[in-house]
Amino acid sequence: MVPYAFTYFALGYFTKAALRRIQNASIYIIALSILIGIILLYLGLSNNLFFKVNMKYGDISNPILGLLIPIYFTVLVLLISANIKQAKLKEFLTHIGKNTIPIMYLHIVSNFVFHNISGEVPEPYLFLLIGIFVPLLLTFLLRRHELTRMLFLGNNSKGLLNKVVD
DSSP, rough: HHHHHHHHHHHHHHHHHHHHGGGOOOHHHHHHHHHHHHHHHHHHTTSSSSEETTTTEESSSSSHHHHHHHHHHHHHHHHHHHHHTTTTTHHHHOOOOOOOHHHHHHHHHHHHHHHHHHHHHHHHHHHHHHHHHHHHHHHHHHHHHHHHHHHHHHOOOHHHHHHHHO
């Protein structure tokens, strides 16, 4: 396992300069990379392309695919992430990033309430949508008043605290 892990570290170290150039990739390279990624995901989900890497237990079914596919998807995520900053999606993702704590604490509760009201277990995509948008809506409502901002979102206001002390 150590040589295998060392290979990942060495590849990361020696390709740092090349990975920095990802920011300048054209839209055609990005689209082609995403298409290849979708094809690989389809092959993996349909069990036509099987590999397993569990470094904790030393279980590697195909060492070549175990190196290539994780590295490919790592580069794909870096490619997409580096190019999102030019898209309008950046503002939305920034908003979600600023509200990660309420999302983290409320996503399970939101889906639990949905399950109790509807009687259905939400599908994964619906679970994701409920788990993100319900906490964002609650955060929006709680930010409207200084007291609820302080009590529920942790935004301590010195003006409010001075009023309470006086």
